[in-house]
Amino acid sequence: MLNVLLAGASRGIGLGLVRAYLERGDRVFAVARDPAGSAGLTELAAQHGARLQLIACDLNAPAAATTIRAALGETRLDRLLLNAGVAGPAAQDVASVSEAEIAQLFLSNAIAPLRLARALAAQLNTDAVVACTSSVMASLQLSPGADLPLYAASKAALNSLLLSWAAQLGAARDFSLLALHPGWVQTDMGGTQAPLSVAQSVNGLVPVIEAAAGRRDCRFVDYQGQELPW
Numbered sequence: 001m002l003n004v005l006l007a008g009a010s011r012g013i014g015l016g017l018v019r020a021y022l023e024r025g026d027r028v029f030a031v032a033r034d035p036a037g038s039a040g041l042t043e044l045a046a047q048h049g050a051r052l053q054l055i056a057c058d059l060n061a062p063a064a065a066t067t068i069r070a071a072l073g074e075t076r077l078d079r080l081l082l083n084a085g086v087a088g089p090a091a092q093d094v095a096s097v098s099e100a101e102i103a104q105l106f107l108s109n110a111i112a113p114l115r116l117a118r119a120l121a122a123q124l125n126t127d128a129v130v131a132c133t134s135s136v137m138a139s140l141q142l143s144p145g146a147d148l149p150l151y152a153a154s155k156a157a158l159n160s161l162l163l164s165w166a167a168q169l170g171a172a173r174d175f176s177l178l179a180l181h182p183g184w185v186q187t188d189m190g191g192t193q194a195p196l197s198v199a200q201s202v203n204g205l206v207p208v209i210e211a212a213a214g215r216r217d218c219r220f221v222d223y224q225g226q227e228l229p230w
């Protein structure tokens with residue numbers, strides 16, 4: 001039974017990943033701003049009992065890592081899945097975005113995930129997997145983010161920080177690091193016109209995450225296991 005921590009668990013892809021790991025028989029620590037307000041988490045807690053532990057935490061709060069470490073106690077993690085993200089302002093225009101909007105976007109999508117990953121690294125088991133939910137829009141080579149340039153830039157910043165951390169850790173790193181593209185998925189963020197259901201995305205993501213265990217690699221990869229150019 002693996003110990004899996006999923007940050008950004010209240011709905012969408014994160015909730016789907018929580019469900020999938022519970023159905024595999026693993027133990028899941030699900031971090032959400034308001035777990036009691038999530039119908040999905042409430043339903044899973046009723047079904048899976050003590051194998052699901054809910055942790056109330058705003059991941060952007062400076063004390064987020066302290067809150068999560070206190071909830072984990074001595075537990076060591078096999079999978080650390082940093083999934084929370086926001087789309088950012090509707091306008092997506094550098095000319096009109098406010099300082100508060102841009103700070104919120106980059107804090108949510110790039111800074112907070114890496115800050116938490118680094119803070120929890122000491123609690124990882126050997127051969128763990130740390131996976132951040134990125135986006136194909138982060139790819140500088142593919143540059144498919146024309147419609148959402150600020151969101152794309154925030155996910156590129158996430159990938160950049162992930163690569164910098166991998167470089168800083170060097171050969172001492174005994175876990176895999178993944179930047180994951182979940183596909184275009186029917187969620188509040190992805191919208192109803194997206195081609196993939198949450199279940200289809202998650203059914204691809206879980207094997208991709210599991211295949212990385214023990215490999216100690218650092219990859220940008222989609223939900224079908226396809227390598228993406230950084």
Ligand SMILES: NC(=O)c1ccc[n+]([C@@H]2O[C@H](COP(=O)([O-])OP(=O)(O)OC[C@H]3O[C@@H](n4cnc5c(N)ncnc54)[C@H](OP(=O)(O)O)[C@@H]3O)[C@@H](O)[C@H]2O)c1
Nearest residue numbers: 008010011012013033059060084085184185187188189190
């Ligand atoms: N859907 C797609 O097509 C798609 C494509 C590529 C990448 N992605 C990425 O996939 C990830 C999940 O997206 P989704 O489509 O499932 O989006 P979603 O339905 O909008 O869900 C976003 C999740 O992130 C959580 N979250 C955001 N900020 C948080 C914070 N400060 N503290 C705690 N939780 C926070 C939300 O919690 P609350 O309920 O509290 O707001 C929610 O659980 C994101 O990183 C997104 O950028 C999505």
